[in-house]
Amino acid sequence: xxxxxxxxxxxxxxxxxxTHEGSGLLILxxxxxxxxxxxxxxxxxxxxERGLDPYSILAVTFTKKAAGEMKERAIALESRAAYANIRTxxxxxxxxxxxxxxxxxxxxxxxxxxxxDSASLLAKAIPGIKxxxxxxxxxxxxxxxxxxxxxxxxxSVLDGGDGVFAVQYRSYQKRLEQTGNVxxxxxxLLPYITLKNNALLRSDIHRRYRVIMVDEYQDSNxxxxxxxxxxxxxxxxxxxYVCVVGDxxxxxxxxxxxxxxxxxxxxxxxxxxxxxxxxxxxxSTDMILSCAASLVSNNSGRLGKNLCSARGKGxxxxxxxxxxxxDETEFCADMIENSxxxxxxxxxxxxxxxxxxxxxxxxSCFLHRKxxxxxxxxxxxxxxxxxxxxLSWLAFVANPRDEIAFxxxxxxxxxxxxxxxxxxxxDAAFGKPxxxxxxxxxxxxxxxxxxxxxxxxxxxxxxxxxxxxxxELKLSEFIRLIVEKSGxxxxxxxxxxxxxxxxxxxxxxxxxSALFYxxxxxxxxDFLDHIELDRSLENPEGEEKxxxxxxxxxxxxxxxxxxxxxITGMESGIFPRQDKTGADLEEERRLFYVGIxxxxxxLYFTSCASRRLYGRTSFMLPSPFLxxxxxxxxxxxxxEPAAFVSYDNDPIAKKYCKGACLYHDExxxxxxxxxxxxxxxxxxxxxxxxxxxxxxxxLPKFQSKDLLIVK
DNA sequence: CCCGTCGTTATTTTT
DNA sequence: TAACGACGGG
Numbered sequence: 001x002x003x004x005x006x007x008x009x010x011x012x013x014x015x016x017x018x019t020h021e022g023s024g025l026l027i028l029x030x031x032x033x034x035x036x037x038x039x040x041x042x043x044x045x046x047x048x049e050r051g052l053d054p055y056s057i058l059a060v061t062f063t064k065k066a067a068g069e070m071k072e073r074a075i076a077l078e079s080r081a082a083y084a085n086i087r088t089x090x091x092x093x094x095x096x097x098x099x100x101x102x103x104x105x106x107x108x109x110x111x112x113x114x115x116x117d118s119a120s121l122l123a124k125a126i127p128g129i130k131x132x133x134x135x136x137x138x139x140x141x142x143x144x145x146x147x148x149x150x151x152x153x154x155x156s157v158l159d160g161g162d163g164v165f166a167v168q169y170r171s172y173q174k175r176l177e178q179t180g181n182v183x184x185x186x187x188x189l190l191p192y193i194t195l196k197n198n199a200l201l202r203s204d205i206h207r208r209y210r211v212i213m214v215d216e217y218q219d220s221n222x223x224x225x226x227x228x229x230x231x232x233x234x235x236x237x238x239x240x241y242v243c244v245v246g247d248x249x250x251x252x253x254x255x256x257x258x259x260x261x262x263x264x265x266x267x268x269x270x271x272x273x274x275x276x277x278x279x280x281x282x283x284s285t286d287m288i289l290s291c292a293a294s295l296v297s298n299n300s301g302r303l304g305k306n307l308c309s310a311r312g313k314g315x316x317x318x319x320x321x322x323x324x325x326x327d328e329t330e331f332c333a334d335m336i337e338n339s340x341x342x343x344x345x346x347x348x349x350x351x352x353x354x355x356x357x358x359x360x361x362x363x364s365c366f367l368h369r370k371x372x373x374x375x376x377x378x379x380x381x382x383x384x385x386x387x388x389x390x391l392s393w394l395a396f397v398a399n400p401r402d403e404i405a406f407x408x409x410x411x412x413x414x415x416x417x418x419x420x421x422x423x424x425x426x427d428a429a430f431g432k433p434x435x436x437x438x439x440x441x442x443x444x445x446x447x448x449x450x451x452x453x454x455x456x457x458x459x460x461x462x463x464x465x466x467x468x469x470x471x472e473l474k475l476s477e478f479i480r481l482i483v484e485k486s487g488x489x490x491x492x493x494x495x496x497x498x499x500x501x502x503x504x505x506x507x508x509x510x511x512x513s514a515l516f517y518x519x520x521x522x523x524x525x526d527f528l529d530h531i532e533l534d535r536s537l538e539n540p541e542g543e544e545k546x547x548x549x550x551x552x553x554x555x556x557x558x559x560x561x562x563x564x565x566x567i568t569g570m571e572s573g574i575f576p577r578q579d580k581t582g583a584d585l586e587e588e589r590r591l592f593y594v595g596i597x598x599x600x601x602x603l604y605f606t607s608c609a610s611r612r613l614y615g616r617t618s619f620m621l622p623s624p625f626l627x628x629x630x631x632x633x634x635x636x637x638x639x640e641p642a643a644f645v646s647y648d649n650d651p652i653a654k655k656y657c658k659g660a661c662l663y664h665d666e667x668x669x670x671x672x673x674x675x676x677x678x679x680x681x682x683x684x685x686x687x688x689x690x691x692x693x694x695x696x697x698x699l700p701k702f703q704s705k706d707l708l709i710v711k
Numbered sequence: 712c713c714c715g716t717c718g719t720t721a722t723t724t725t726t
Numbered sequence: 727t728a729a730c731g732a733c734g735g736g
Contacts, residue, residue, distance in 0.1 A: 063725045090726045184726050219725075256724060355722055414712070555723050577722065614721060615727040
């Protein structure tokens with residue numbers, strides 16, 4: 001067995017992880033340590049060498065891209081891996097709900113609402129709420145679901161204790177149930193609740209899945225953990241083998257409900273599990289890893305590991321101090337052009353930043369200097385107006401109770417069915433199909449006629465699906481029919497003409513992407529599941545890959561690598577953001593760690609002395625993270641500021657740290673929202689006082705008498 | 712319905 | 727600064 005050709009070329013730890021059996025396994029896989037290789041080899045090994053039925057293997061990842069890659073690579077090693085269930089967490093949830101829709105209490109033909117749809121629904125569920133408030137509340141509900149909480153649970157963590165949130169959450173959920181649809185959170189939460197309450201279903205699942213693997217476990221949320229517990233039957237003594245892979249140092253999605261404790265406590269929750277560390281890094285040079293190690297050692301509560309490069313010492317990373325953000329963009333452009341003259345490629349380079357807004361300067365500079373770039377994660381294809389309209393038509397055909405889809409399309413192009421009429425129609429339906437409201441709703445003559453027309457168009461679509469369900473016709477044809485007959489084509493063609501956009505082309509692109517789906521209700525649902533769960537970063541039929549510099553947020557770089565990486569905006573207040581303290585600051589540090597470990601050969605940091613922020617030019621100080629990289633691990637270019645921000649060595653800074661509550665005779669109670677050193681190297685704090693909006697600034701060094709720390 | 716104007720507000724976002 | 731949403735007039 002040990003001689004299996006699958007194990008060739010693996011190091012000892014990797015081989016041990018692949019062949020491990022028994023009672024659960026946590027693989028702590030450092031950045032670039034070949035974790036996908038281990039996972040895929042393990043999949044192949046289980047089937048080939050251990051004779052496991054691929055049908056009994058479930059492997060979940062977080063992104064569609066990762067799932068696709070895992071599947072492809074596993075199949076390359078062992079063709080029967082094609083029958084294993086390799087999916088994203090959410091796609092697996094959707095699969096469960098499609099299968100057990102009755103038990104879960106959802107519509108057989110449910111579709112998935114995205115965050116935008118949820119906010120729209122919420123605006124209707126809670127009358128009088130503002131759109132911006134609805135979006136915030138929708139986020140909070142999504143977070144509750146990530147935490148595994150229903151309206152009936154103790155919601156005090158999200159609530160502030162007055163119970164208002166529970167009421168809002170319940171109204172939203174009720175309205176959602178009337179549509180028959182689910183939101184992203186439900187894709188995890190509903191399967192969990194259904195399993196928890198249904199022993200029969202549970203034992204079915206436990207019989208089927210003998211092996212469950214989870215990738216990127218450090219970014220799983222509580223709901224996902226709860227679901228995993230039910231799926232594995234760990235508390236009922238089911239013999240499921242659970243293997244999770246992750247890196248606690250790369251957990252960067254706490255704000256979205258990810259729970260690092262899942263990976264830190266894995267061995268308590270799955271008793272008797274073993275731990276294997278993958279610490280050989282095949283991606284980056286040693287100097288880069290030294291920076292990363294030095295930085296992340298400032299975090300507490302880590303499982304801990306020592307990454308060792310398999311690629312030698314390499315070049316020292318470089319920290320560059322620049323006067324302002326324009327110099328920063330020009331400097332990056334210069335470096336890229338220089339490297340190209342020496343025979344490099346644009347695509348060797350990636351420019352990383354903390355916030356999307358920072359891409360703007362690079363875009364205009366690169367445009368000007370004719371440096372090709374790809375902007376990752378800006379306006380996503382499926383979030384474009386025309387695509388959402390078209391998808392709403394598809395969703396409404398699939399499920400005529402879909403209030404949000406209905407509202408989106410019923411008056412576009414304008415038919416004279418405004419918001420008021422829409423409300424009447426939805427109220428009349430009261431959770432029944434909206435297409436059956438024609439007789440029960442009282443509308444103006446004009447709106448009534450228009451609705452009749454609208455429903456007759458709708459009927460030609462459903463008829464078309466019925467008539468062609470057994471034909472060879474593809475779903476693409478159906479979508480083209482909708483584009484044509486819904487009026488969207490005309491509507492957007494005239495817009496394209498005026499503004500030079502390509503909205504009708506985009507709709508055609510969506511149609512052609514449905515070429516491999518059958519022209520039937522099943523094909524339609526399949527297609528909707530597929531795209532709703534694949535908001536991947538690339539355009540679908542992506543233009544052929546050109547040689548270009550990548551502009552990308554730090555968050556979006558997870559799992560990616562580049563030869564040469566520039567991490568920009570290394571300034572206190574930007575990265576880390578100024579309001580980060582404690583556990584949040586540690587997450588920012590991990591984000592920096594992720595950024596650093598994306599680089600294969602060359603790594604640069606840029607830090608500006610001043611930056612235009614919200615219309616003002618602000619003086620910036622270097623990010624405190626820079627002083628954590630280890631003095632000897634990098635070299636410095638440009639004019640180094642007099643002092644690095646160091647909160648540790650200054651007793652005043654320690655006392656007046658960010659987040660601290662204080663009391664001021666004149667202003668009352670407040671808390672410190674920003675803290676930095678001024679040009680004269682004085683420690684400055686910004687305080688937000690209760691009952692006043694702006695931020696007041698003070699110099700604690702001179703004003704300590706007036707600034708009493710409360711807590 | 713479309714367009715201008717004013718006011719508000721500035722994270723990160725696998726699904 | 728700039729970008730976006732809300733709102734009111736044509």
